[in-house]
Every structure is written in C-alpha cells, then in structure tokens.
Amino acid sequence: APALLWFRRDLRIADHHALTAAAAAGRVVPLFVLDDDTPGEFRIGGAQRWWLHHSLAALNESIGGKLVLRRGRAADVVRAVAQEIGAAEVHATALYEPWERETEAALADLVTFHDGDTLVPPDRVTTQGGSPFKVYGAFWRALTEQLPPEQALPAPDVQFVAGPGGDKLANWNLLPTKPDWATGFGKEWTPGEAGALERLDEFVTEVAAYERRRDRPSEEGTSRLSPHLHWGEVSPRQVWDALHPRGGSKFLKELAWRDFARSAMLAQPDIGWSNGRAAMDRLPWRTGADAEADFAAWTKGRTGYPIVDAGMRQLWATGWMHNRGRMIAASFLTKHLLIDWRRGAAWFWDTLIDADYGNNSLNWQWIAGTGTASQMFNRIMAPLAQSEKFDAGDYIREWVPELAGLDDDMIHDPADDRRGAYPPRLIGHREARDRALSALAKVRG
Numbered sequence: 001a002p003a004l005l006w007f008r009r010d011l012r013i014a015d016h017h018a019l020t021a022a023a024a025a026g027r028v029v030p031l032f033v034l035d036d037d038t039p040g041e042f043r044i045g046g047a048q049r050w051w052l053h054h055s056l057a058a059l060n061e062s063i064g065g066k067l068v069l070r071r072g073r074a075a076d077v078v079r080a081v082a083q084e085i086g087a088a089e090v091h092a093t094a095l096y097e098p099w100e101r102e103t104e105a106a107l108a109d110l111v112t113f114h115d116g117d118t119l120v121p122p123d124r125v126t127t128q129g130g131s132p133f134k135v136y137g138a139f140w141r142a143l144t145e146q147l148p149p150e151q152a153l154p155a156p157d158v159q160f161v162a163g164p165g166g167d168k169l170a171n172w173n174l175l176p177t178k179p180d181w182a183t184g185f186g187k188e189w190t191p192g193e194a195g196a197l198e199r200l201d202e203f204v205t206e207v208a209a210y211e212r213r214r215d216r217p218s219e220e221g222t223s224r225l226s227p228h229l230h231w232g233e234v235s236p237r238q239v240w241d242a243l244h245p246r247g248g249s250k251f252l253k254e255l256a257w258r259d260f261a262r263s264a265m266l267a268q269p270d271i272g273w274s275n276g277r278a279a280m281d282r283l284p285w286r287t288g289a290d291a292e293a294d295f296a297a298w299t300k301g302r303t304g305y306p307i308v309d310a311g312m313r314q315l316w317a318t319g320w321m322h323n324r325g326r327m328i329a330a331s332f333l334t335k336h337l338l339i340d341w342r343r344g345a346a347w348f349w350d351t352l353i354d355a356d357y358g359n360n361s362l363n364w365q366w367i368a369g370t371g372t373a374s375q376m377f378n379r380i381m382a383p384l385a386q387s388e389k390f391d392a393g394d395y396i397r398e399w400v401p402e403l404a405g406l407d408d409d410m411i412h413d414p415a416d417d418r419r420g421a422y423p424p425r426l427i428g429h430r431e432a433r434d435r436a437l438s439a440l441a442k443v444r445g
C-alpha cells in the first residue's frame with residue numbers, strides 16, 4: 001500500500017520531514033486540499049489564490065503531474081483519500097493556526113504530523129514553566145539557546161504514484177478574471193520551490209547590506225522571501241543554512257519574528273480577531289459613513305499622505321508592501337483615521353501575497369497597541385517625518401506618479417498649491433493626533 005503525503009503550506013520537496021518519512025515508507029500519493037470551509041473568514045484571500053495557483057502548478061510539474069487536488073473540509077477529505085488508496089501511512093507538516101490545529105486534532109489518529117514550518121518548533125521555545133513568551137526580547141533569547149536549528153534535509157528520493165481522481169487546477173478558479181487585477185504580480189514573483197531558491201540565492205549576495213538597507217522603502221534591501229516562506233516553498237531552516245554563514249545575524253533576528261508569531265498564535269489563538277489587551281475593547285473606533293469613506297481612501301492610496309499612499313498602491317499593484325510602509329500605513333489607519341485594526345488586517349489579508357495569520361495579526365496588534373506584545377497606542381508615527389527619515393522620495397515617485405515631478409524638499413509633504421491632481425490630506429497630523437489621544441483617554445476611563 002502507498003503512503004499518503006498531504007501537502008499543506010510546505011509546497012517544496014527539499015527539507016521536508018513529512019515527505020521524507022512518507023518516502024521511507026514506500027510509494028507516495030501526493031495530495032493537496034483546498035479548504036475554504038474550516039478557516040471561516042480566514043479562508044485564503046484573493047492575492048494568495050493567485051500565488052497558490054502558480055505554486056501548485058509548479059509543484060505538480062516537479063513531481064511528474066501526480067498531485068491529487070481535492071476540495072472540501074480537510075479533515076474529511078484527507079480521511080476519505082487515505083481510505084480510497086488504502087494508505088499504509090499518512091504524513092503532513094504541523095501548522096499553528098487555530099483552524100489548522102482543529103483539523104489536526106480531528107486527524108490525530110490517522111496522520112503523523114512533522115515539524116518544518118519554523119526554525120525551532122514552538123513547544124521548544126517556552127518559559128521554564130512551559131508557557132509561550134509574551135514579548136519578543138525574551139522569546140529571542142530563549143530561541144537563541146536552541147540555535148542553530150536542526151540541519152535542513154536534502155530532497156528525498158521519492159517514487160510518486162498516480163492516486164485517485166481529483167480536480168483540475170483550472171477549475172478551482174484561483175486566478176482573478178474580470179478584471180484581472182494581478183497583471184503586475186507575474187513581473188514581480190515566481191511562485192514555487194525553484195523561484196524561492198532562486199530568490200534565496202540572489203539574497204545571499206545582498207544579506208550583508210540588509211541591516212543598512214532594510215528600513216529604506218526606496219531600495220530593494222530586504223529578501224522578499226515572505227510569500228515563499230508562507231507557502232513553505234523554502235523552509236526557515238534552509239534560509240538559515242544559506243544566510244547564517246554570510247553574516248546575516250540582523251536578518252535572522254527578523255526571520256525569528258515569524259517563529260514568534262507562531263508562538264503568539266498558540267498563546268492567543270484568537271489573535272486575529274480579539275484584542276490582546278482587553279482594556280482596548282473600550283477604544284471608540286470610528287464607524288459610520290465618514291469613517292467608511294476614509295477607509296476606502298486608505299485602501300486606494302488616496303489619503304493625501306504620500307508615504308501612506310505609495311505603500312498602499314504598491315500593495316495593490318504587486319501584492320507586497322515594504323515593512324516600513326506596512327508600519328506607517330497601519331499606524332495611519334488605526335491612529336490618524338481611528339479605524340479598527342481588524343478592518344486594515346482584513347484588507348491586508350485579501351491583498352497581500354504573503355498574508356499570514358500569525359504575522360499579520362501580531363504586527364497589526366503591535367502597531368495598534370492592542371496586543372500583549374505591543375507598543376503603546378499613544379506612540380503615534382508621524383508619517384511625514386518617517387518619510388523623510390527613511391528617505392522615501394524615490395518610493396513615492398515610483399508609486400505616486402502625480403508627485404513624481406517634486407523634489408526631495410517638497411515630496412514628503414507637498415504644499416497645497418503643489419499637489420496638482422493628488423488628493424488633499426484626509427486630516428491634518430495635529431488634529432489626528434489629538435483625536436487619537438482623546439479616544440485613548442476613554443480606554444483609561
């Protein structure tokens with residue numbers, strides 16, 4: 001009897017513990033399940049469906065067209081397929097989202113779950129009492145004691161065999177049509193394991209400059225590995241092995257935030273919809289028609305703040321935004337516009353090609369000041385000063401063409417008579433700050 005390998009967010013062949021175990025058991029039937037039911041509102045978003053389509057196509061090609069595609073509740077589908085093929089063993093990689101854990105619990109009698117999504121399995125990075133850490137500093141210190149991670153495994157020798165019938169990828173309609181808003185994605189990204197390793201190879205030569213360049217959105221100073229890591233086209237251990245010898249310590253400390261987010265999901269499974277600090281439930285977020293209009297302007301990159309709009313337009317066009325842009329745009333939505341972070345996180349969920357429940361929720365709550373591991377709400381980023389400090393002029397010129405003619409003195413904060421077709425500010429910085437701080441006063445009571 002063949003073994004069943006259930007591919008999840010581990011769409012690669014190398015450094016794959018579950019696949020290696022399945023291959024050791026004999027012939028392998030590879031399965032991927034599209035589950036839009038179990039995750040509820042966290043079903044895979046629009047931009048990621050584009051990515052998933054291409055990543056599955058690449059994986060299927062690399063395994064000789066044997067990938068079985070099924071749709072439905074993963075817990076039911078995996079059990080059904082295992083029965084159909086009379087699987088001797090079933091292997092998969094463990095994940096940490098609450099709905100994934102629910103599925104894993106339902107399959108615990110059938111499937112062997114393996115590590116592979118993190119540098120170090122989250123249950124090995126805990127306080128002495130065995131609880132997850134609440135703040136990153138302590139998490140990082142404990143993680144460091146577990147490093148280096150286990151060495152990445154080579155691609156196993158696998159005999160994939162044809163399984164039972166399945167769906168055709170094209171019939172899943174993962175690609176957008178009418179309109180096809182993803183036309184810019186293909187120029188920017190190559191989904192799949194080969195694309196991920198190519199990106200990693202390129203970044204090996206750039207990592208030494210990461211610390212100097214990472215905060216400057218005008219430069220391509222970061223790895224852009226996030227969607228590849230999210231889909232597991234490359235593992236964090238492989239990234240470690242490639243970059244650690246190149247002096248990538250600052251980079252690896254950022255990469256470890258991804259592990260921290262997994263730990264945070266275990267500590268607070270509802271991190272995507274509940275404030276980590278309960279007192280923040282009293283914050284009077286704006287609602288109603290004016291707030292809706294402001295939210296729409298934010299999504300479209302028409303807030304009148306060049307750095308915010310550059311980021312939001314980059315997001316729409318490419319499915320990705322520079323981290324500095326994400327921080328400024330998220331701070332602007334939650335503080336300047338006083339709109340609930342969950343609205344912003346939901347927009348990111350649908351538009352980011354690297355949308356990741358742990359990373360997205362943790363970072364939104366951190367910026368909004370609602371999380372347990374958070375800066376305080378009263379730290380209000382000044383977008384114009386940020387723009388200058390991180391030298392975002394060229395970033396703005398690229399993404400806000402209405403302002404491309406302005407020089408560095410003017411571009412971060414264009415005077416009213418120099419804006420041309422570019423929208424006026426939704427609200428002034430001072431006024432926004434006062435409004436946010438008086439809302440915060442209500443939390444304190």
Ligand code: FAD
Nearest residue numbers: 222223224225226255257258323326330355356359360363
């Ligand atoms: P690099 O700087 O090259 O970092 C390498 C890798 O480390 C990233 O690919 C990522 O896996 C990890 N990483 C880096 N910074 C963080 C961080 N702050 N938190 C968690 N992991 C990190 N990242 C996502 O992967 N998915 C999201 O949905 C997401 N939403 C975010 C929302 C907000 C409001 C903010 C402020 C940040 C968010 N991030 C998210 C974190 C970060 O912005 C991205 O991981 C990073 O910009 C991806 O680009 P990169 O791969 O070039 O990053």
